[in-house]
Amino acid sequence: xxxxxxxxxxxxxxxxxxxxxxxxxxxxxxxxxxxxxxxxxxxxxxxxxxxxxxxxxxxxxxxxxxxxxxxxxxxxxxxxxxxxxxxxxxxxxxxxxxxxxxxxxxxxxxxxxxxxxxxxxxxxxxxxxxxxxxxxxxxxxx
Numbered sequence: 816x817x818x819x820x821x822x823x824x825x826x827x828x829x830x831x832x833x834x835x836x837x838x839x840x841x842x843x844x845x846x847x848x849x850x851x852x853x854x855x856x857x858x859x860x861x862x863x864x865x866x867x868x869x870x871x872x873x874x875x876x877x878x879x880x881x882x883x884x885x886x887x888x889x890x891x892x893x894x895x896x897x898x899x900x901x902x903x904x905x906x907x908x909x910x911x912x913x914x915x916x917x918x919x920x921x922x923x924x925x926x927x928x929x930x931x932x933x934x935x936x937x938x939x940x941x942x943x944x945x946x947x948x949x950x951x952x953x954x955x956x957x
Contacts, residue, residue, distance in 0.1 A: 827863040832875060832885045834861065839882035840909065840933055840948040848874045879911050880933040880946065907955055909933040909946035918944065 821836035845853040851865035852874070863871060875883045900914035912932045919925045933946040937955035940947045949955075 825859060825861040825863055826888065827868065827871070828888065829868050830863075830871065830885050830887050832861060832863065832871065832883060835882050835884075837882075837942065837947075838880045838933075838945070840880040840946050841951075842879045842908075844877050844879055845874060845883060848877060876930060879905065879909070879931055881928065881931045884930060904936075907957060908936070908950050910936050920944070 823834050823836075825832045825834070846855065849866050849870060852862055852871065854860055854862070866874075872885060875885045878884075900912065900916065903911040903913070905911060910933070912928075912934065913930065915927065915929050916932065917925055917927050918932070934944050935942075935946045935949075936957060937950040937953055939949040939953050939955070941949065
């Protein structure tokens, strides 16, 4: 289920949504929240003109994998301010950590994550420690 490291940007002039395919776990939160904006079968699959900037911001913040992020065009693409940390376990899915955290991988590489980070719980991800959606393929229960 691993995807190419594709990164696409979509804008409505006021803000830009960034989608990173490799992070997407296909939870469908985007499509369920704003179906008039997100259409996985459409090209482009994100039509920002079908929602307000505030609606788009709210939806992006709900993305469980962090595959969707945004920046305000007048501010440029800069890191978000530090956010309060919150942890949520998704039934039969990943561990979601909301907020700002520093993650060090097995090779000692450190990266700062903002907003939402989905960590693998099933042990089958090809992108450990992050979830890549394999829990669905292996029918993980937990």
